[in-house]
Amino acid sequence: MALIVQKFGGSSVADVERIRRVAGIITDTYSAGNDVVVVLSAQGDTTDDLIEKAAEINPNPSKREMDMLLSTGEQISISLMAMAIEQLGLPVVSLTGWQIGMQTTADYGNARIIRVTADRIRTELDRRRIVLVAGFQGIDKYDDITTLGRGGSDTTAVAIAASLHADLCQIYTDVEGVYTCDPRIMPDAKKLDEITYDEMLELASLGAQVLHNRSVELAKRYGVKLEVLSSFVRKPGTQVKEVVKVEQTKISGIAKDTNVARIALIGLRDEPGVAFKVFRVLSRSKINVDIILQSIGRDGTKDISFTVAKSDMELAEKVLREHKDEVGFEDISVNGDIAKVSIVGAGMMTSPGVASLMFEALYDAKVNINMISTSEIKISVLVPVEDADRAIAAIHRKFF
Amino acid sequence: MALIVQKFGGSSVADVERIRRVAGIITDTYSAGNDVVVVLSAQGDTTDDLIEKAAEINPNPSKREMDMLLSTGEQISISLMAMAIEQLGLPVVSLTGWQIGMQTTADYGNARIIRVTADRIRTELDRRRIVLVAGFQGIDKYDDITTLGRGGSDTTAVAIAASLHADLCQIYTDVEGVYTCDPRIMPDAKKLDEITYDEMLELASLGAQVLHNRSVELAKRYGVKLEVLSSFVRKPGTQVKEVVKVEQTKISGIAKDTNVARIALIGLRDEPGVAFKVFRVLSRSKINVDIILQSIGRDGTKDISFTVAKSDMELAEKVLREHKDEVGFEDISVNGDIAKVSIVGAGMMTSPGVASLMFEALYDAKVNINMISTSEIKISVLVPVEDADRAIAAIHRKFF
Numbered sequence: 001m002a003l004i005v006q007k008f009g010g011s012s013v014a015d016v017e018r019i020r021r022v023a024g025i026i027t028d029t030y031s032a033g034n035d036v037v038v039v040l041s042a043q044g045d046t047t048d049d050l051i052e053k054a055a056e057i058n059p060n061p062s063k064r065e066m067d068m069l070l071s072t073g074e075q076i077s078i079s080l081m082a083m084a085i086e087q088l089g090l091p092v093v094s095l096t097g098w099q100i101g102m103q104t105t106a107d108y109g110n111a112r113i114i115r116v117t118a119d120r121i122r123t124e125l126d127r128r129r130i131v132l133v134a135g136f137q138g139i140d141k142y143d144d145i146t147t148l149g150r151g152g153s154d155t156t157a158v159a160i161a162a163s164l165h166a167d168l169c170q171i172y173t174d175v176e177g178v179y180t181c182d183p184r185i186m187p188d189a190k191k192l193d194e195i196t197y198d199e200m201l202e203l204a205s206l207g208a209q210v211l212h213n214r215s216v217e218l219a220k221r222y223g224v225k226l227e228v229l230s231s232f233v234r235k236p237g238t239q240v241k242e243v244v245k246v247e248q249t250k251i252s253g254i255a256k257d258t259n260v261a262r263i264a265l266i267g268l269r270d271e272p273g274v275a276f277k278v279f280r281v282l283s284r285s286k287i288n289v290d291i292i293l294q295s296i297g298r299d300g301t302k303d304i305s306f307t308v309a310k311s312d313m314e315l316a317e318k319v320l321r322e323h324k325d326e327v328g329f330e331d332i333s334v335n336g337d338i339a340k341v342s343i344v345g346a347g348m349m350t351s352p353g354v355a356s357l358m359f360e361a362l363y364d365a366k367v368n369i370n371m372i373s374t375s376e377i378k379i380s381v382l383v384p385v386e387d388a389d390r391a392i393a394a395i396h397r398k399f400f
Numbered sequence: 401m402a403l404i405v406q407k408f409g410g411s412s413v414a415d416v417e418r419i420r421r422v423a424g425i426i427t428d429t430y431s432a433g434n435d436v437v438v439v440l441s442a443q444g445d446t447t448d449d450l451i452e453k454a455a456e457i458n459p460n461p462s463k464r465e466m467d468m469l470l471s472t473g474e475q476i477s478i479s480l481m482a483m484a485i486e487q488l489g490l491p492v493v494s495l496t497g498w499q500i501g502m503q504t505t506a507d508y509g510n511a512r513i514i515r516v517t518a519d520r521i522r523t524e525l526d527r528r529r530i531v532l533v534a535g536f537q538g539i540d541k542y543d544d545i546t547t548l549g550r551g552g553s554d555t556t557a558v559a560i561a562a563s564l565h566a567d568l569c570q571i572y573t574d575v576e577g578v579y580t581c582d583p584r585i586m587p588d589a590k591k592l593d594e595i596t597y598d599e600m601l602e603l604a605s606l607g608a609q610v611l612h613n614r615s616v617e618l619a620k621r622y623g624v625k626l627e628v629l630s631s632f633v634r635k636p637g638t639q640v641k642e643v644v645k646v647e648q649t650k651i652s653g654i655a656k657d658t659n660v661a662r663i664a665l666i667g668l669r670d671e672p673g674v675a676f677k678v679f680r681v682l683s684r685s686k687i688n689v690d691i692i693l694q695s696i697g698r699d700g701t702k703d704i705s706f707t708v709a710k711s712d713m714e715l716a717e718k719v720l721r722e723h724k725d726e727v728g729f730e731d732i733s734v735n736g737d738i739a740k741v742s743i744v745g746a747g748m749m750t751s752p753g754v755a756s757l758m759f760e761a762l763y764d765a766k767v768n769i770n771m772i773s774t775s776e777i778k779i780s781v782l783v784p785v786e787d788a789d790r791a792i793a794a795i796h797r798k799f800f
Contacts, residue, residue: 016456050476056416058483065486068494069479072472076450079469083458086465094468098498099543120543143499143520 002167007039007157012231014044023084039135039157042073063108074134097137104138110149116163151212162222172231177238181254194244202344251345261313264305267330291373339388342380365394402567407439407557412631414444423484439557442473463508474534494532502538510549516563551612562622572631577638581654594644602744651745661713664705667730691773739788742780765794
């Protein structure tokens with residue numbers, strides 16, 4: 001017998017049929033003798049419908065009132081799921097964010113969890129009830145309702161698992177686990193049995209939309225064992241934990257991110273403070289920068305290249321041109337037709353030759369590399385966007 | 401400057417246009433220098449939609465989970481209304497039942513209010529904010545969400561008005577006030593400027609669907625001055641209070657109730673305990689009895705006639721026939737084709753001749769009376785259902 005926290009997303013509870021299927025997973029887990037706490041998201045398009053309703057009334061409502069509105073979505077999910085489980089004859093109770101003492105900051109729309117009291121959850125578990133919790137929501141010190149922003153329901157599940165010292169936190173999604181590569185790009189992508197928190201973090205930030213970074217970070221900090229698995233196919237998923245068995249392969253995944261643009265500043269003066277001036281201009285406009293590379297230019301100048309989200313590309317070019325004299329560059333070049341392809345693996349630290357294997361794969365596939373960036377467990381390259389899927393296929397063939 | 405509680409029902413906030421109209425009423429009241437607390441119901445058909453969703457999953461869900469589900473409807477209303485008021489540039493905050501400390505019994509689906517803390521409302525009023533409150537909902541001693549059942553939002557408004565010692569509690573509806581008679585039956589029905597709590601109670605229980613009895617009783621107990629008025633037409637409505645100015649007319653209203661059936665038991669033994677036996681049988685089957693009349697029958701027997709809700713008619717006949725020997729009657733006659741027509745007026749106590757004026761009107765209109773029942777401020781008659789509207793018109797002409 002174990003204490004298991006399960007999380008189901010909006011698509012898993014989108015209609016009556018899916019609610020019944022999920023109720024079956026929950027009650028099977030309970031009937032096997034486990035204590036079960038379940039975190040649910042709003043049904044399918046509920047959140048979008050509510051946002052649309054609000055927009056008709058006020059295109060710019062306060063975030064406090066948006067949270068008051070949006071938090072109803074999860075409340076509807078938990079009560080409907082409770083009814084489905086009652087129908088199966090098992091004891092169940094649904095609880096909102098404030099009822100479980102999910103205390104957050106007052107950053108409406110994007111609140112951070114401060115602590116989870118969870119007394120009420122413990123009481124209900126002691127009574128042998130299945131406990132359903134509204135994800136994505138909490139209350140702040142004013143007793144106002146907050147929402148946690150993107151990935152909020154995953155984060156709710158991990159925070160509750162941490163607070164209850166749960167044995168396992170299962171994140172149910174519409175995929176069967178974490179793959180070595182996007183199965184839509186690479187049909188023979190392999191599902192991983194295990195992956196480390198750090199690898200998962202790199203994969204998450206690289207656009208593999210399985211788990212949100214916040215939840216993985218929280219799981220790592222409190223040592224919550226995660227499992228990513230499918231709510232449609234009943235088989236083991238991918239476990240995310242601190243240490244995994246040594247695998248034959250040196251990398252655990254390949255990810256693609258096309259929401260990226262490359263900006264190059266050419267002919268900067270080679271003197272202290274230049275990089276600072278560049279990134280100060282960008283940060284004033286709240287533009288986040290990802291990969292940064294600096295190289296020697298012609299005639300004692302230097303060049304700086306960096307990537308930004310594609311949605312920030314035009315703004316970044318505009319503000320840099322406006323501050324051309326302050327920053328002091330000769331020319332600027334901007335390219336949005338690129339993709340970032342990354343390989344991630346805790347094993348690569350101790351395995352020389354991983355990078356060269358990747359570059360060899362790209363050479364074989366005749367893919368030109370625009371930019372390279374490496375960390376201890378990750379190697380990213382920028383390639384022309386039209387070559388990205390070919391690059392991924394070539395890398396996957398080389399490693400797996 | 402006054403403290404005013406306003407309540408708007410589901411049809412008043414059914415769509416964007418109506419929400420904007422109500423936002424105009426609220427902000428005008430606020431801008432005139434008043435403190436304003438507003439109680440809202442769920443939008444139009446929201447509650448029905450949620451009930452339907454639940455029924456698809458479980459035809460017999462627990463009431464606790466139904467309350468968890470249904471309470472989202474009012475939460476959606478208050479947040480959308482807050483956004484509409486923000487759009488008009490005025491300070492506003494929306495609050496749920498638990499946020500205002502609306503403490504109720506644990507009778508899910510039909511909870512009674514125990515007390516309203518209302519501290520949060522006072523704090524927000526001190527900050528000169530318009531306060532929007534979700535009607536119909538509260539929390540019990542377990543911190544679980546409850547709903548108040550029929551007339552719940554009216555009751556919420558009156559309870560808050562009582563707790564805050566508000567100067568006035570305005571109940572906005574789709575009619576312009578309380579009429580001497582249903583305007584659909586009697587086009588020249590007059591709107592009353594004032595009416596007493598007691599008269600309103602009699603009218604409410606007689607099927608004039610303006611205000612629910614629970615809210616009027618609560619207003620009477622705590623001396624909350626009520627006003628019933630229209631959210632579509634901006635003009636004064638009807639004030640409901642303890643004492644009203646003496647009017648020329650002796651009655652304040654005429655009401656019709658067609659949800660009534662008459663059952664007559666004939667040939668009961670004329671001995672003690674007979675009435676007890678009749679009504680014990682009915683009460684075991686949870687059948688409520690309204691008017692009761694007992695009369696002398698033939699040959700030393702007696703007859704008992706009474707009315708029940710039409711929906712209980714068949715059940716009442718069935719259980720009485722099953723207990724024919726225990727109760728001891730010779731025959732039973734049942735009639736569902738009747739209506740109860742009542743006149744109500746605090747003035748009739750001190751005005752002899754009101755009853756005879758009513759009977760004269762019915763005689764003039766050639767309406768046969770089946771049964772008569774009187775109280776201090778009410779006279780009800782049972783008439784054939786097809787004669788009811790003609791009876792009302794005749795009475796109205798006689799009195800007004």
